[in-house]
Amino acid sequence: MTATPALVPAMAPVTRSAASMAEDVVLDVEDLSVSFVSPQGIVPAAREVSFEVRRGETLAMVGESGSGKSVTSLAILRLTPPAPQCRIEGRVRLRAGDRRVHDLLALPEARMRELRGSAAAMVFQEPMTSLNPVHKIGDQIAEAVRFHSALSKRGALDRAAELLDLVGIPDVRRRMSSYPHQLSGGMRQRVMIAIALSCEPVLLIADEPTTALDVTIQAQILELLHDLQQRTQMALLFITHNLGVVAEIADRVIVMYAGRVVEEAAVLPLFKRPLMPYTQGLLRSVPRLDLAGRRCDELAAIPGNVPDPLALPPGCSFAPRCAHRVPELCDARVPLLEGAGAEHFVRCARWASLAEGAPP
Amino acid sequence: MGSFLARRVGQAGVLLLIVSIIGFSILHLAPGGPLSQFAATGDMTQEDLDRVARQMGLDRPLPVQYAEWLWRLLQGDWGVSYRDKQPVLRVIGSHLGATLELMLSSTLLAMMIGCWIGVLGAIRRYSVFDTLATVGAMIALSIPTFWFGLVVIYVFSVGLGWLPAGNRYTIGDGSWSDRLHHLIGPCIVLALVSTAVWSRYMRSSMLDVINHDYIRTARSKGIPERRILFQHAVRNALLPMITIAGLHLPTLLSGALVTETVFTWPGMGRLFLDSIGYRDYPTVMGILMFTAMLVLLGSLLADLLYGVADPRIRTA
């Protein structure tokens, strides 16, 4: 696997050219920044976020509430609010099924629409409200199919039934003409997954698809996503709060804090040897880390609060809550995302000296 | 469903009773009475008047008169008009068509235009169009219907001569085009307030719907924006409009009353005012009860229709 280079927008010219987007990279996000214009000022919700997701790979994105996970994922598909209210910068490239690379942020809206729902699809955080209450389930799935294929209405409905079966919904024939309110949260999320998978996307973004569901349903949905990924080799960007889920599903992990990537690593190294004090805090807040994922605790135990996005610290965003803070080092400027071994990146001014003290 | 209907009918009964008591009291406590018509002519002595009052039963205490009126109404006897000497129901029936024609046509006009303005205003929020629509609606809501009716008559009938100044049709000409020609003025006048009301409610309903998660889902499917708006957003935004229609009915009726007066439109509104002037107690009470029932029926219909239109209620 190729490593993600350090993210230094102002300094080194580390932009990767189209040629360097490796064959197996499906999604390449470079220096993606998203900001909202609010009456109080400009809210930087995501700042110079870079990562890539490869074919058949699951990249987990973790971080506390408000760290910019949803905003980042919505910006990739250009589903954030329109221009004056929301600004997106950076580059997002997607290698579609036909191997062609699309520069998503530069595409005209009509071209973007062709890719949305077909090459790249998304499952949202809120299964209870993400389906249209006045349309039948079958029609809502078939709608996506019809707009991206040459299938007739009949054909699209048949495909919808097939998809419902694929995501494990019993009694498909009846469910096709059900309305969303007649389904449980878990069933609705399966329908959302069916919609997302309807055109066999190369990239699926799942934004906390299981957070709103109870634990047994969570496990079923995760298994479903895993099976589907095995079958289609799609790239999966999986956003979650839940480290238990990360351990279970992810190949690699990026940790977000206050809109920035603060650590990136393969799942085992990250769990074994987290370098960023924030990540360490997250892992410590899980009482017993069981890689089989039986303990699923929310990330809550780090003292202090997420910084106000309107008044971010000038240096390390985590500094106000960090036990290892050394003002001269940490507050002077934003630490760089530095390489710390194979495929391991960390944004902390003191990671090297902290790592020395700790066992490897 | 059965218990829902039973409850609604029960509530309606209580409401109608209250309306009838208040209406009856105000009507009978107002100065003057049916006899002042005779008294005004001057050729009746006080004795004659007392005799007539006794014959009409007007000399008895008010509660007794009310009880008798109510007892008869419950048996289906709406009384006889003092003025026309016709059964009240027949008098109402002969004026109902004109009122319904006016109300339905203006509602249709107001809904079509108002909903469009609301939808466009919502999707181009704070645009020039939206601002104009907002200001326009505020003006429309604050213009008295009476005054607006007179302006329309003054400009389009008196000034330009484009529209007839009143009535439902030209005597001796009952053709469709003639009736339509007569309908234009009152229809527009009555539709003004409704259009403003519809546009405001539709706008806020659209704005509410547009921010729902399922609209984002529709976008994530890559379907065209037009389809998102009309298949997904407007469909949902129209649902609360059914309730608004029910709530708007009384306003519409009182607007019709004023409009009919201005345009000498031979509907229930004018009949009502004429009957009050004549102290035609049975007719006034009849119209009062009839319109109250109409309003209650309208809101019941709106609720039932909502249940049909919204699958969450239909299949619950």
Ligand SMILES: Nc1ncnc2c1ncn2[C@@H]1O[C@H](COP(=O)(O)OP(=O)(O)OP(=O)(O)O)[C@@H](O)[C@H]1O
């Ligand atoms: N439409 C918007 N307008 C203004 N600010 C917004 C908007 N959407 C999100 N934000 C801000 O962007 C920041 C990141 O929000 P985001 O939804 O991405 O967090 P998240 O990491 O997904 O959190 P959660 O785990 O709760 O889903 C927050 O500070 C939020 O207030």
Ligand code: SF4
């Ligand atoms: S840079 Fe300093 S404050 Fe920030 S995480 Fe590292 S040690 Fe803590």
Ligand SMILES: [Mg+2]
């Ligand atoms: Mg989120």
